[in-house]
Amino acid sequence: GAVVSQHPSRVICKSGTSVKIECRSLDFQATTMFWYRQFPKQSLMLMATSNEGSKATYEQGVEKDKFLINHASLTLSTLTVTSAHPEDSSFYICSAAGGGYTEAFFGQGTRLTVV
């Protein structure tokens, strides 16, 4: 299968600062990327869907001004958590689809801790 790389794997930031998470498809062109949030012992919650060159589509209840998503190229999407607060602490996972594949491929996830 294809490879999706997510960086960083762990990040600790101070309350009020912003954090950027990168999601790269290494060996295929990802026309669509998805961003998920996962709370402990829970399933993945879709936050937003982004298509290359277009604005992201956010799920109901997700603040688009807090979670900025950019999908400027076919191999890179970024999620920026702006003015982070402790309640934003979570595990964030991206996935990428396209390149003729029928399934999406997942990154390794990013553990965000806001202190």
Next chain:
Amino acid sequence: AQSVTQLDSQVPVFEEAPVELRCNYSSSVSVYLFWYVQYPNQGLQLLLKYLSGSTLVKGINGFEAEFNKSQTSFHLRKPSVHISDTAEYFCAVTSPVTSGSRLTFGEGTQLTVNP
């Protein structure tokens, strides 16, 4: 819209015993079905997928699943588990007709293999 129900939140088994993780789905259109495994603090790894054709699907690590359209089920099985199979397992569905690669996940099943 699709939905997925994983019938067991936790499944404890002994090493070398067989295991079945149950998944039921709901959809008004045709579906693609997936099973993913997640180890602690990691992303999701695809175990197997059903797109069409044979209803018995074989995946990695000795797992297999059977698509049953009349029962709307896609149960995951392994004849003999190892300690290393301890992980969280997610069943997911998407529709090639309406949802593209956007996945709807079940709540997950924690498989714990005891010595």
